Every structure is written in C-alpha cells, then in structure tokens.
Amino acid sequence: MFDKILIANRGEIALRVLRACRELGIQTVAVHSTADAEAMHVRLADESVCIGPPPARDSYLNIPAIVSACEITGAEAVHPGYGFLSENARFAEILTEHGLKFIGPSAEHIRIMGDKITAKLTAKALGIPVVPGSDGGVSELGEARRIARDIGYPVIIKATAGGGGRGMKVARNEAELEVAIATAQTEAKAAFGNGDVYLEKYLEKPRHIEIQVLGDGKGNAVHLGERDCSLQRRHQKVWEEALSPALNAEQRDIIGNRVAAAMRELAYEGVGTIEFLYENGEFYFIEMNTRLQVEHPVTEAITGLDLVQEQIRVASGAELPYAQSDITLSGHAIECRINAENPTTFAPSPGRVDGVHFPGGLGTRVDSALYAGYRIPPYYDSLIGKLIVSGKTRTECMMRLKRALGEFVVSGVETTIPLFQQLLAEPDIIDGHYDIHWLEHFLARNA
Numbered sequence: 001m002f003d004k005i006l007i008a009n010r011g012e013i014a015l016r017v018l019r020a021c022r023e024l025g026i027q028t029v030a031v032h033s034t035a036d037a038e039a040m041h042v043r044l045a046d047e048s049v050c051i052g053p054p055p056a057r058d059s060y061l062n063i064p065a066i067v068s069a070c071e072i073t074g075a076e077a078v079h080p081g082y083g084f085l086s087e088n089a090r091f092a093e094i095l096t097e098h099g100l101k102f103i104g105p106s107a108e109h110i111r112i113m114g115d116k117i118t119a120k121l122t123a124k125a126l127g128i129p130v131v132p133g134s135d136g137g138v139s140e141l142g143e144a145r146r147i148a149r150d151i152g153y154p155v156i157i158k159a160t161a162g163g164g165g166r167g168m169k170v171a172r173n174e175a176e177l178e179v180a181i182a183t184a185q186t187e188a189k190a191a192f193g194n195g196d197v198y199l200e201k202y203l204e205k206p207r208h209i210e211i212q213v214l215g216d217g218k219g220n221a222v223h224l225g226e227r228d229c230s231l232q233r234r235h236q237k238v239w240e241e242a243l244s245p246a247l248n249a250e251q252r253d254i255i256g257n258r259v260a261a262a263m264r265e266l267a268y269e270g271v272g273t274i275e276f277l278y279e280n281g282e283f284y285f286i287e288m289n290t291r292l293q294v295e296h297p298v299t300e301a302i303t304g305l306d307l308v309q310e311q312i313r314v315a316s317g318a319e320l321p322y323a324q325s326d327i328t329l330s331g332h333a334i335e336c337r338i339n340a341e342n343p344t345t346f347a348p349s350p351g352r353v354d355g356v357h358f359p360g361g362l363g364t365r366v367d368s369a370l371y372a373g374y375r376i377p378p379y380y381d382s383l384i385g386k387l388i389v390s391g392k393t394r395t396e397c398m399m400r401l402k403r404a405l406g407e408f409v410v411s412g413v414e415t416t417i418p419l420f421q422q423l424l425a426e427p428d429i430i431d432g433h434y435d436i437h438w439l440e441h442f443l444a445r446n447a
C-alpha cells in the first residue's frame with residue numbers, strides 16, 4: 001500500500017479522496033491554485049503545495065507543477081479525482097515515466113475511451129450494444145446524407161473529441177443536416193481543437209442509464225449496478241439515482257454481466273462507467289468514463305463499498321477480493337448536485353458564504369468543501385456540494401430528501417436547492433417517470 005498520495009484536484013472531490021486516504025492510513029498532499037489557498041482540502045491535508053495562479057490551465061492542469069509537487073513531498077501516487085487531468089492519457093504516462101502511480105486505468109485504456117469513435121468501435125467489438133450510426137468520422141456531406149437516410153431521421157451530430165455535452169447538434173431532416181454538420185464542426189474545433197464529427201441515430205425519449213464497473217487490471221472485474229442520470233440540463237446531470245426506477249433485476253443482470261465480461265476481457269484497472277441511452281427495453285452505448293464520477297456516492301450507498309478506497313487498493317496492486325456473486329445491491333439512493341447558481345436562470349453565484357448548515361441524520365450524506373466564511377472563487381465549476389440520501393425504498397428516499405433539503409442552509413450565495421424542492425412536488429419525479437428531456441421541458445414551462 002502507498003504511504004503518501006497527492007490529490008490533483010480541488011473542492012468536494014479532493015475532500016472525498018482525502019477521507020478515503022485517511023481511513024486507509026495514507027498521508028495526503030493537497031495541491032492548490034493561489035485562489036484556493038484557504039480552501040478546505042488544503043486545510044485538511046497533511047501537506048499542501050501551491051501549483052500556480054487561478055486559471056486551471058496554469059494550476060490544476062499544470063502537469064510539470066504537479067510532478068514537482070510529488071517530488072518535493074515524496075508522494076508515490078496521484079489521485080486525479082474527476083475533471084481536470086483525470087482522463088488525460090499523457091498525464092498518466094508522464095507520471096509512470098517519473099516512477100509515480102496514476103490511480104486509474106492504463107494510459108492505453110484512457111486513450112481508447114477518450115476518442116468517442118474508437119470507444120464505440122471497441123465497445124461493439126466487446127459485444128456491448130451501441131447506437132446505430134456512422135462507424136467512423138464523417139467529413140463529407142454526401143456521405144452524411146447517405147448514412148442519415150440509412151439509419152433514419154432524426155440524427156445527432158457529435159464531436160469525436162466531445163465532452164461536457166458540447167458540440168452536439170440534432171438534424172430532423174436532410175435540409176437541417178448541412179447546417180447541423182457545419183455548426184457541430186465549428187463548435188468542436190473551437191472547444192476541443194478537433195473538428196471531427198460523427199453521426200448517430202437521435203433517440204427521442206431515452207433514459208440515461210450507466211453501469212459502474214471496478215476491475216483490478218489482472219482480469220478480474222465486477223459491475224456494481226446502474227445509476228439513472230436522466231435528469232439533465234444542457235446534457236449535464238442534475239439528479240442521479242441508484243438503482244434505476246426503469247429496470248428490473250433481469251434487465252440489470254443482462255447488461256451488467258455483459259459489461260463486466262467486457263472489462264475482464266480488457267483487463268481494465270480501477271473504476272469506470274459505461275454510459276448507455278435506454279429506450280424501449282434496449283441499451284445503446286454512448287461512452288465510457290475511465291475515472292471516478294461525481295455521482296459515485298449513490299453506488300456506494302447501495303453496495304456498501306468505498307469506491308475511492310477500492311481504486312487505491314487496486315492501484316497498489318491488490319487483486320479484487322470478491323466475485324460478482326459477492327456483490328449485493330440493496331435499497332435506494334438519490335443524489336442532488338447543488339450548485340452556487342440562481343435556481344431559475346442558472347447564472348453562477350460566486351462570492352462569500354456567510355453561513356452553512358448541512359443536513360444530517362440516518363441515510364443522509366453531504367459531500368462538500370464549503371464552510372462559513374469561505375469565498376467561492378469564480379474560476380471553477382459551480383458545484384458546491386452533493387446531497388445523497390439513501391433508504392430501504394425509493395419512497396423512503398423521497399421523503400428523506402424532502403426532509404434533508406429543508407434543513408440545508410447556505411447563505412450569502414444563491415444555490416439550486418429550491419429547484420430540487422420544486423422537483424419533489426412533481427408527479428413524474430415522484431413516480432420515476434422521466435427521460436433525458438424531462439428537465440428541460442420542466443424548466444421551459446417554469447421559466
């Protein structure tokens with residue numbers, strides 16, 4: 001096992017990793033930008049190193065500074081959290097070249113899954129069902145027309161290098177296709193420096209269902225059930241739950257076992273998530289995230305596993321000590337992502353947090369780096385905390401969530417807490433009847 005781990009992240013996820021390390025008896029090194037000198041992850045870590053000025057490209061994405069911080073402090077491994085360098089294959093390689101362990105999959109696996117076309121082809125070859133579409137990039141309009149006619153309109157044009165829901169355009173007919181392709185290419189070039197796009201059948205009313213996997217890099221892998229992340233705004237998840245209200249045990253076993261078998265075949269190391277759209281009883285692979293996800297706590301709640309500790313154990317060379325039959329999924333859990341934003345316009349609301357009160361009690365977890373007097377910097381994303389409730393049933397979770405949101409106080413900045421309180425009064429949410437477009441429609445009605 002490692003003696004000292006550097007956490008290359010900030011905010012709630014840096015705290016999350018720090019807590020896992022501490023419970024394993026591992027020393028922690030925090031890194032931070034000058035804007036985060038007073039942040040909670042810096043205060044709680046055993047040591048900290050300032051790695052640059054506020055913009056992420058000069059600090060949290062500054063690979064030489066992070067490698068130097070490891071060398072100065074004697075950290076043996078780096079946990080990247082999510083976002084920032086967590087899916088940067090080159091970063092994983094550079095760490096290896098310096099004799100440091102990247103806590104996550106191999107650079108090769110990150111690279112395969114980081115390019116959406118290669119990821120889709122790999123998934124297909126591993127027997128995972130994919131969305132019908134072009135088998136590769138599409139650059140020429142004639143070819144795009146042929147493919148679209150073949151799979152049928154509507155189609156979605158997506159950036160090969162895409163992420164964060166950007167660079168996607170829908171075309172409902174041939175007339176819209178030309179504009180959609182040109183716009184998607186321009187946006188992709190601007191956002192990712194790579195204008196390559198591909199085509200997929202646009203699913204009208206799917207749910208977003210993703211399978212959590214864990215492998216040890218030695219050919220052992222298990223799945224830990226699914227999360228339903230259909231409630232999204234601008235393709236960004238807002239509310240996540242495990243298990244999905246839309247699946248039964250048999251459907252879960254079929255897709256879960258197929259994905260776990262694929263991960264064994266890849267000899268995948270660490271945690272990962274295979275994302276699917278789910279419509280009319282069919283699963284369609286959209287992408288794989290080769291890292292810990294924001295919504296991992298709902299899976300922890302139904303499995304009793306600490307996913308970050310599991311990541312660290314397999315990174316240190318341990319074999320998975322359990323088989324699929326040892327994994328039990330029990331109860332229900334829901335996570336709300338709470339942002340410092342206006343709950344109606346979603347305009348960011350950085351600034352000083354005057355007061356904080358977190359809810360507590362049975363089945364109530366808050367992952368947050370906030371404290372009274374903390375100044376939320378304007379440079380990073382606006383996630384300020386996650387409220388995770390768990391219980392024996394979904395109904396129990398809904399009551400618990402309502403109770404916990406009522407106790408949650410953050411003063412001085414605006415938060416999205418009122419949005420979740422509104423959602424809890426909606427019959428579709430109460431019944432679990434929602435698809436990936438539900439939230440956008442709801443917000444449009446209430447604008």
Ligand code: ADP
Nearest residue numbers: 162163164165166200201202203208235286436
């Ligand atoms: P990103 O990497 O940018 O997050 P994804 O491929 O994971 O992109 O897609 C993000 C979201 O976009 C999905 O959760 C879904 O809401 C929507 N989406 C993606 N592909 C399709 C599709 N073929 N049909 C309908 N919606 C889609």
